[in-house]
Each structure stands twice: as C-alpha cells, then as structure tokens.
Amino acid sequence: MPSRTPPVLQAAALLAIVIAGTLLRLIPWFIDPQGAFLSDAAFHIRMVGDAISRGVPRVDVLCDAPYGRDLARWLPLGWYGVVAFVHRVLVALGHPDPRENALFAQALAGGLIALPVAFATRALTRHAGAALAAALVAVILPAHLHRTWCYWFRYEAIGSLAIATHLAFGVAALAESRPRARRAWAALAGLALVASLDVWRVAFMVPVLETGFAAVALLVAAPSVRLRDWYLGVVAGGTLASVAIGYLRSQAFILSPVWMVAMALAVVLVLPFTARAARPGRALALAGAVALAVVIGFLAPHARQYGNVVGATFGKLGAAGGLEPMARVAMSIEELAGSGWNDLFGAGGLSWLAAALLPVLIVAWSGRPAAARSPDTRLPEAFVAWLGVTLFAITVLFSRNKVVLAPVVAIAVGWMVAALVRAPRPGRATGFALAALALATLGTVFDAVQLARTRTARLDADLYAALQWITDTTPPDAIVLSTWERGYEIQTWAGRRTLVDGLLEDDRVQERVPAIAAALLQPDAGVLAALCRREGAHYVLMPPSTFLLALLRSAPNAMQPALASTEAKVAAAQPLSRDEARPIAIGMMVLGSSPPPFTLAFERGGWRVYALPEAR
Secondary structure, eight states: OOOOSOHHHHHHHHHHHHHHHHHHHHHHHHHOTTOOOOTHHHHHHHHHHHHHHHSSOSEETTSTTTTOEEHHHHSOOHHHHHHHHHHHHHHHTTOOOHHHHHHHHHHHHHHTTHHHHHHHHHHHHOOHHHHHHHHHHHHHOHHHHTTTSTTOOSSHHHHHHHHHHHHHHHHHHHHOOSHHHHHHHHHHHHHHHHHHHHHOGGGGHHHHHHHHHHHHHHHHSOOOHHHHHHHHHHHHHHHHHHHHSHHHHHTTGGGSHHHHHHHHHHHHHHOHHHHHSOHHHHHHHHHHHHHHHHHHHHHSOOOOTTHHHHHHHHHHTTOOTTOOHHHHHHHHSGGGSOOOHHHHHSTTTTHHHHHHHHHHHHHHHHTSOOOOOOGGGGHHHHHHHHHHHHHHHHHHHOGGGHHHHHHHHHHHHHHHHHHHHTOSSOOHHHHHHHHHHHHHHHHHHHHHHHHHHTOOOOOOHHHHHHHHHHHHHSOTTOEEEOOGGGHHHIIIIIOOEESOOSOTTSHHHHHHHHHHHHHHTSSSSHHHHHHHHHHTOOEEEEOOGGGHHHHHHTSOGGGHHHHHHHHHHHHTTOOOOTTTTOSHHHIIIIIOOOOTTOEEEEEETTEEEEEOGGGO
16 A cells, blocks of 8 residues: 655654654653663673774773673674774764763664664555554563663663674665565665674574564465565674674674575575475475485584573473573573563553453454465565464563564554554444554653653662772772672772672683682682682672572582572571571671671671772
8 A cells, every 4th residue: 555644754753753762762861861781781881982992892991801802702802993983973963971871872872773663664565654653662661661762771772783783784674575686775774783692692583583474484385585685684694793793703603503594595495306296295305405415514613602591481481400500500691581461461561452462353353355475475464473472482581582572573563554554344343453553652751751650770789889999098900709690880980990899701700600609618818818819810809698599509510419498498588597698608698797818998888898908
C-alpha cells in the first residue's frame, strides 16, 4: 500500500521520534547532573577520556597490575572512537565538556534505535505508518531504555543499535526480489555485523541465531537465492570481522566451532546439489558439513575465553553442581541473571505492550489476505519470528539480552499494525486490536518516563570516601587488592592499579579471582600477605559484609565443600559458628579486625583499607 503521507513529513516524524528517544534517555542527567559512572561504566568513561586525549587506547596500565592489559586482545574498541568523534563534533559546535558530550553520545545511540527499526519494518511491510509506529515503540520500550539511559555508559546502546542495523539490512535482503539490490543489502548486512562485533561482544549470538535460521530454512525448502545471498553476506561480514578486529583475531575466532559451522552452512547453500536435492538429501548434506566443521573447530587452535558464560548457561539449565568458580561468579552477576516475569513483562521489560502482543498478533494473523504466497516471500516474516522466539528464550536465561529483544518486538508490532490496517475485511476485532495497541503504547510511554525518572547513578558515599583516601594517601604507582566487583571503580575514581576487575574473560583475572578468595578465606593472613607480596599489592580494600556471599561463591572448587554450611548460613542471614567465622575475610569485613601483618588504615561505613607495612 503506498503511503499518502509526504516523505518529508515521514522523515520529520522519524526525526522527532529519535529526538524524543534521546531526551528520554537524558532524563536522569536532567534530574541529577552530578550522577556518577559506576562499575563497567567507570571503566568505559575512562577509556573514552583516553580516546579523546590520546586516541583509542590499546593498553590499560591500571588493569592486571603490574603488567597492564592489552585491550585489543580482549575487548571491542569501536565505541570509544565513536564517542570521541561525537565529542569533536560537539566541540566544534561550541560544547567542550567531554563528560556531558559522552552522556549525550550514549543517549543518542539509544534514541537512534528508531532508525533501523523503521527501516526493517518498512522493508517487511512496505507501509510507512507501520514503520513509524515500530520506531516509536522501539524508543519507549523499557526493555531497551533500561540498559541505554545516559549514565548506563556501556556497550548496550551502541551495540543494540549496530545489531538492529545489521538485522534491518538482513530483512531488506530477504525481502528484495531484484538481484543487485538484494546483494547490496546483504553486503551492508555483513558490514553492519562487522560494526556490531567492533562495539559489543554480545553480538556473537546474532550470527549464531542467523545460522540456525538458515539451517531450518534449508530443511524446510530448497534454498532460494534470497536465503543464499543474505546468508553469504552474513558469513562474509563475520569472516571479515574475524581477521580485522583485534580481539576476534587474537582468539582465532575464525577457527572456532561456531564459525566453522557458519562457513560450512554457507558452502552447503551454494552447492548446486543442494538446490536440486530433496529434503533428506539436504539434511544429509547439512549434517555432514556441520559434523566436519565441529571436528575441525575443536581440533583447530583457538581461544576459549567465554567458558564462564557457557558454564553459567548450563548452570541455569540445572547443571550447577560442578561449576568452576568463574562460572559461579558469572551466575551471580545481575546482567547475566535470568529474566523473571516482572523483568520481561513488567514496567522494566515489555510493559503494557506485553499484554497486548499475543491477542493482537492472533487478530492480525487471522486477518491477513488468504492469497497463496511462495515460501521465498515469507522469508522476511519467518526471520523476524525466528529472532523473536530465540531472543525471547535467550533473554529468559540472561536478562541483559532484553535490549536486543526489544527492537525485534518493535518490528513485530509494526508488522501487526500493517496487517491490521490492510485487513481485507476489517471488523470489530480489528478495531479493538488497533485500540489495544494504542492504549498499550500509551501505558508503555508512562512506564518509560517513570523508569527514566527513577534511574540513579550515585557512588556509595562511604566507598567514595575510601577511594578518596586511597587517592590522597597512597603513592601514584600503588597496587590495590580488592574483590573483582570494585576493580573498575578503584581504577577510575582512585586512579590506582588493581589485580582484578570486571573483565572476567581475562585469563589473569580468571586465575586471580579464586586465588584472592582462597587467601581471604584462610584462618590466618599469611596466604594473603604472600599473594600481595608476589603480585606487588600494597593495600587491600575490603567491602562490607554484604559482599561476603559473592566472595564465598568465587572460592576454588577444592574449598567449596568446607564452605558449604557457611555459604548457606550467609545466604539465609543466619549466625555463624566459631569455626565458620574463622576466615580472615569475615573478621575484616564484619569486625574490622587487623590480621597480622596487615594494619587497618581507613574505615568508614563498612569499607576498610588495610596496609601491608613491609610492602613499602
């Protein structure tokens, strides 16, 4: 259906939606201009500062003390360059404050989600009004807003924007009948995948899901040129990223089983045999290619940095008994926690739209034209449906992924709008469905504003005092031992080197986190003192007793049986026996005791700094 709205007005409406989405994400800054960057955000804003002053950083001397961390080996660095570019543009426009410019860049990345969502919906439905409706839903969905507001200065905003752009070009490629245009969209989808992987490691899951979709489509019907061209673009982009992006290259990701399977499927899709074969022949070819790829992938040398996340996944599925310490740590992280009913369907998730989606989908689907369509033309709809189902399942396991699910849900809402307004025989059910969507959208706007108004980003005053003491009192080259949760804040707010921080994939962090826990859970401080001397740490920052449970769970497996009763009592807030209270960490965190050779140098609100005198 051609749109009757002039293109200029459509563009103006889309721009207004982007601006509204950006302002929505800036509300926490409007309310609290002095908000702080916490945890991972503290690390990222420090890296942006380096990118602005000296160019995108390659080595971070404050991490993995005393060695420093080769950032390009472990992390995507594209976000820092993007923020530095936005800063330079804003400086040219007369706004030189780097902190405020970084906040704006974060909020803008969140608001821009409207663009790829509108593009994907337009490619899927050929309906301008549906595209604008989807764009509006995308910027207001709390599931996206919850992880893209301005002080949440992390990868999610730019990462979900890049992923949505990749998916939008993929939808366009699957929907395009013209060969040259289709290949162009597929190529752009591949380039957008490169950009996604250059700003967020979570983008790993996208080509995995796309490989699953291509495999299922191959089994359902003979591969079409649309499926083939689109998937070749995906694999080309992922392969380019594997050799062009530092952390993927250092992991030899191209040789991993995941990517070997993706490339094997691409080969199967282009084989002339596959286009002619019946379903059993296609299934046999696919199974053989996948088996060979898996064998090669497991035999080929490549890094396996994400074992803790894999372990946490199995743990969530019920296999928690034999988890390694870092997998237990991963399971304790909020962003890797599973999504409950409130998180997915409540005010922080899909909000009021969650209640409207299923009944409206039923009405929209039943009202579609009954004309026969080839499987080829159904690929875009099937692709969006596949993404919705699989991302929903992943979000149930890891709530962080709701920020990627939200744009797909918005595209689905746009499809529903187009189907409803195009119903050949619109009736009362169609009207009710459109009204339900409109009311649910209004309710979601309310929840979005409430969510933005209630976001806070303030560093605990007592922790800030401890970090300020470290800054004012310790030498500039001092190394501070603490639990991994506080590493980024020590680096950013105190300007001191740490042994561990939140980059749990780092092999040095994976080695040190259990070692630090083991030392702190000994009945005397000799092991901790030896660890400090060996690693060059001069000070120990101990958190309050509320962090004790996380410390217990990060202990080595060999210590877990002896700590089981202590962990259970701490989790239930029950008193400990004399034997259970023997670890020095309990005395240091609860009582403020100073086990020799450590001396208590600072104490406030449960935060304590201990010094190792002979270290200086």
